[in-house]
Amino acid sequence: MKILVCIKQVPDLESRFKIAASGTWYAAEDLAWRLNEYDEYAVEEAVRLREASGEGELVVLSLGPERAGEAIRKALAMGADRGVHLLDPLSHDKDPRQIAGAIAEYARGEKFDVIFTGLQSQDRGSAQVGLLLAGLLALPAVTTIVAFSHEAGLVTVRRELEGGARAVVKVRLPALFTCQLGLNTPRYPTLPNIMKAKKKEVRTIAVTDLPQVAALVRTEKLAFPDKRGAGVVLEGATSEVADRLIAILKEKTTVLK
Amino acid sequence: MKVLLVGEYRDGKILPSTYETVAFARKLGAAAALFLVADPSDLPRFAGKLYLAAAQQCGEYNPEGHLALLLQAVQAEEPDFIVFLHSAYGWDLAPRLALALDLPQISEVVALAEGAFVVPACNGKLRRTLRPLGQRAVLTLQSGAFNADGEPAGTPQVAPLTWAGSAVVELVGYEAASRGAVDLSRAEIIVSAGRGIGKPENLALIEGLATVLGGEVGASRPVVDAGWAPHERQVGSTGQTVAPKLYIACGISGAVQHLAGMKKSGFVVAINTDGDAPIGEVADVLVVADLKQFVPLLTGKLGGV
Incomplete structure (x- = not known):
């Protein structure tokens, strides 16, 4: 079985974001980068399928700037066989159709x-x-x-719906699946596997060498949301802050007895 | 301006979120037609044209079938915008339609901006303003961003659609959400644990605070996904929707899916080390502190009240 998993490197969302000089995206400096959380589940499911099927290969692909190579190495350490890096220093300016278009050209x-x-x-x-x-x-x-299970070319999945209900769905391969959080428990790469991953093949293809896809959407602005304003901000894990909070709760709510 | 609204139907019922698209059309000031794959004997309350296909014939989840039907409606209606909810149904169908029509799609619209659309980025920490290139686009709306004003009313003029094909993806059936003995929707006080608790042992801190307040323990999705709390404790769009008098969010950043489940709470306290976390947008009081220190402090004081 030949499997592809597509991943993206994203900033740690706990980061303090700054707007870039362009005004249309966040500044890339001073951010910690990690594998997109949804993609961790995708990689894990792909590795499990790869292990269960025994033969074939698992290719991990990422479109992004130079640093996206770190995310590819992580997926390789989790168990992917080889990597493909669609190198695009301007990926943050591309719309979804352009990104999907470039991946499709490769795939x-x-x-x-x-x-x-x-x-x-x-x-x-x-x-x-x-x-x-x-x-x-x-x-x-x-x-x-x-949830994902596979038997002889027939895949049964569960789709998550609003309110936590699930739809049971069957589809024949070949097919594509987008992974929700909680699909599995992504593994932590072990040190020997991290070392092994360094030796695995990663092919770099410049997106400028692929046929170009026109943009359909333009980003005009990136900004911080307007704060609701009414909220009180208290700082510090101190006795005074706890007292103030209790005083506010006594005044504003009816639940504190 | 003309819009085609895509309604939702699941497990034999028209979903109330359908009426959020109607509210959006009103806000946009556009003439609206509605598309629905549903039971033709149970019509939505809508004054306008309804492109209706029978769910009995083509299935509630049949992406290829629904796409083919939707393309018929688009061809007849020639709308400027085709509007979905950003939901398990909408985000699944919208990109298929956008690709088939070679149109831009703007996902999870929360506001209008002079012909452009505002969407969240970075889990709600930032807002992006996007403009489709060209006159037409596919949109998905964030759930709850465009609330229906008043009860929906009207009787639609039905334009029936039919589909004759074989489904590529087969819906076998539904599994109900696991609901234990916990009904958080009735709780007056909920103390919820988020990823910020750091490790499962720290859930005891949240339980301690909930106990002195006489409240229930809730949890955000990452805590449930990690197996630290059961799904029946999950607050959010894929868990329970709650409206307690007091909601205390501990170490919860405030992902859109979580906010959707708790924003009707009477009074919201957030305890978080990140003063910029989106939970701050809905919090009446934001305590910028490490919950591991602050929660025991608060619990101790409340216990001694």
């Missing part, structure tokens, strides 16, 4: 049986790239999966 000739992506990225959250990629490759796709 079209590879004839993958299964493709996993995260449901969405934590920074953009468009939830489009996986489905657009499936559409461009003419593959069936199922989104927001929280």
Whole structure:
């Protein structure tokens, strides 16, 4: 079985963001970077399928700047066989259709049986790239999966719905799946596997060498949301702060007896 | 301006979120038609044209079938915008339609901005303003961002649609959410634990505070996904929707999905080390502190009241 998992490197969301000089994206300086959380589940599910099927290969792909290579190495340490880095220093300016278009240009000739992506990225959250990629490759796709099982080319998944209900869905391979949080328990790469991952092949392809896809959306502005304003901010784990909080709760709510 | 609204139907019922798209059309000042795959004997309350396909015929979840039907409605209606909810149904179908029509899609719209659309970024910490290039676009709306004003009313003029194909993706059935003995929707006080508790042992701190307040323990999705708390404790769009008199969010950043489940709370206290966390937007009091120090302090004082 030939498996592709598409991943993205995103900033740690606990970071303190600053708006870049362009005014359309966050400044990349002083941020800690990590593998997009949804993609951790996608990589884990891909590795499990790879291990269960025994033969074939698992390719991990990321489109992004130089540093996205770190996310590829992490996926390789989790168990992917080889990496593909679609190098694009300007990926933050690309819209979902451009990103899916570039990935499709690479993936079209590879004839993958299964493709996993995260449901969405934590920074953009468009939830489009996986489905657009499936559409461009003419593959069936199922989104927001929280359970996956495979037997002889037939896949059964559970889609998570609002309120926690699930839909049980069947589809034949080849197909693409977008992974929701909680799909599995992503493994931590072990030190020997981190060392092994350093020797695995990563092929770099400049997106400028692929056919270009026109943008459909323009980002006009990135900004901080307006604070609701009414909230009181108290700082510090101190006795005084606890007293003030209790005083506020006594005044503003009826629940403190 | 014309919009085609895509309603939602699941497990035999039209979902109330359908009416959020109607509220959005009103806010946009656009003439609206509605598309729905549902039971033709149970029509939505909507004054306008309804493109309706029978769920009995083409299934409640059948992406290829619903896309083909939607393309018929788009061809007949020629809308400027096709509007979905940003939901398990909407985010699954919208990009398929955008690709088929070669249109831009803007996901999770929370506000309008002079012909452009405002969407969240970085889990709600930031807002992006996006403008579709061209006159037409596919939009998905953040759940709860455009609330219906008043009861929906009207009787639609039905334009029936039919689909004759074979489904590529087969919906086998539904599994109900696991609900234990806990019904958080009735709790007057909820103390919720988020990722900021750091390790499962620290859940005891949250339980301690809930106990002295006589409240229930809630949890955010990451805490449930990590197996630190059962799903029946999860607050959010894929867990329980709650409206207690007092909600104390401990170490919860305030992802959109979490806020959707607790924003109707009467009074919200957030305890978080990150003063910029989006939970601060809905908090009446934001305590910028490490919950591991602050919660025991607060519990001790309340216990001695």
